[in-house]
Amino acid sequence: GYAMLKSLFTFAVLGGSAAAACAQSGVTTYGVLDAGVVGERGCANGCTTKVGSGVASTSRIGIQGSEAIGDTTSAVFGLETELKLDTGRAADRQEREQGRERLEHQAWVGLSGEFGAITIGRQYNLQYLALTDVADPFKGGTAGSATNLIGGPRRTDNSVQYYKTLANGFSAGASWAARDLDTSAAGRAWGMTVGLSSGPLTVRAAHRNQGAVRANLNYKTSNDMTSKNSLLAANLRLGWGTAYAAYSMSRGIASSPLFNPDNPYSVGMARTPSTRSRDVLFGMAVPVSNSVTLLGSYIRKDDRDLANQDANQAAFGASYSVSRRTDFYAAYSHIRNRNGAGYTVGNASAPGSGNKAFNVGMRHAF
Template sequence: MKKSALLFAILGGSAQAALAQSSTTVYGVADMGLVVENGSAAGSITKLTSGVGYGSRVGFRGTEDLGDGMSTKYVLEAGILMDSGASAQGGLAFGRQAYVGLTGSPGSVTLGRQYTPYYWTLLTVADPFVTGYAGTATNLMANPGRANNMALYTTPTIGGVTGELSYSFGEVAGNITASRASGGSLGYVNGPLVIKFSFNNATNATGTDNAKNLLLASAYNFGPVKLHAAYAQNKGLGTTNTQDGLIGVTVPFGASRILASYVAKNDKSGANRDAHQFGLGYIYNLSKRTELYTAYAHISNKNGATYIVGNGTELGSGNSAFNLGMRHFF
């Protein structure tokens, strides 16, 4: 019956039958907050910012059952700057995500603009601030967030173990190595324990140099508190050579949760431009979909280091920042 319906849909004979096998969901995030940044040579700044914690967005996700345990899926997700109404990600129509793929018992394959496996490890395991607010770990740690032209394979979960492999085509004529990237992750989940290792390797626009990032992250949920820890090695373009360490906690209680983390960057070069960040946040759930939040972070730079405190959308301007805002999921 499903094969017949699919055949009629292809021939244009039964649109209703095709629609009956698929589903599409519209979803989004509306996030606005007050941001106060200090420590810049230009002076402090106070502003309203979109996406302080989670980038504001509207998205479409859908699936279609192909039978025999196989299905298609797609995501089209547009970033929105709610303070101005403009598109985020440099004005791209679907700059956050845009991919299509197949999923089934052998795993899934998705194609398009997607998040790297490295970023998912930082987001879901390492960082109690989930790469948002003033305390985001990405103020000091590498953030290979999205990649264009990516083919991503995700294995099925077997005995708590799952893996990912990605390859992003550079699409530079006559130079197969230029602007390409590869990555992957291997994770293990056993009840309250999560351990995940990820890597990302990105080549520059001429194919003559590359950035290599390794990340080992873990989290353990004791119930009243969730502990986070991470260690990263970065060998970037040119002579960059750094190590990062993170420890953090998530403390849920009632309708609230407290977030805190300490991130240290160790510059292995002769300049020894180290930095340390402390972040603290508080989130209160007004309902299942609406939250109030506040956060603060400060970076101590050493030997001329110039790291700054940003948030989920902006890079920031100084070495400390305060956030106060509201977020609604729909």
């Protein structure tokens, strides 16, 4: 049913995490193939209906594995790159022109054992994982993705991460990243996370600091060149389904989805991002049969800048599982931007162009 599919796709999203690596032996190939139709409305330069790749989960292929190098220690690694099912390429034309043809998702190596796991390379941010794994019923995909309004970049280059599962359902992790192109603070980052899984309740807190380059001198507020994203995420499994909630505090010029250091080329495409906000999410996932699950979420972004560019997102969706690895999905989301805010409805692979979007598609994991 949907619960098994959700676990499979969550595993694929977290395929490069230390926790997943610890469970592997030898070399494993995995992936997700996802394609759908994306219809948008409310675009500044006109909307289109198009075929999209990686709408609910980014289409990707990866390998990961481990080798025992002692009684309790293993060497682990992971490589993961995106696939474009709509064109058959590893990157679209804009990404090729910008020199972004690479292992865009993850590339890391490390050690795991009783001490936990430490990995080095390009990896998912701890704050992003807390949001999508714990608080977002849409798991960071389709039009309902919580990343439309909450958080900053998904991944960080040159990062070192440590993660350990502790006793009694507790877990903890930390990360640090260095800038390798120059000696400025841009790109330098650190983060931490703690979590608890006890019975039907899962709670995780995460914080991230990252240096940023000022791309526009006309920002509404401070000279703060550091983005700070703090998140408290939770879900509670009940008899009728699962309830989700999150509270986020974001500060700094690169703390908004409109300013994404993962893709700095998009800075000039959107309106001025918020530099200080408080965000609240409520959501639910309700199975109505062994195959069908209904999804819904509401997010309020409370912009604390003088411009007060608030935004609200309401999203609804459904998943129909036809096997343990395959499902069909549909989702609709509407963002109400206030006082000139420019947030758009994206999905797992694209930032979107309008304030409304509808998706329908198919996803298969292997």
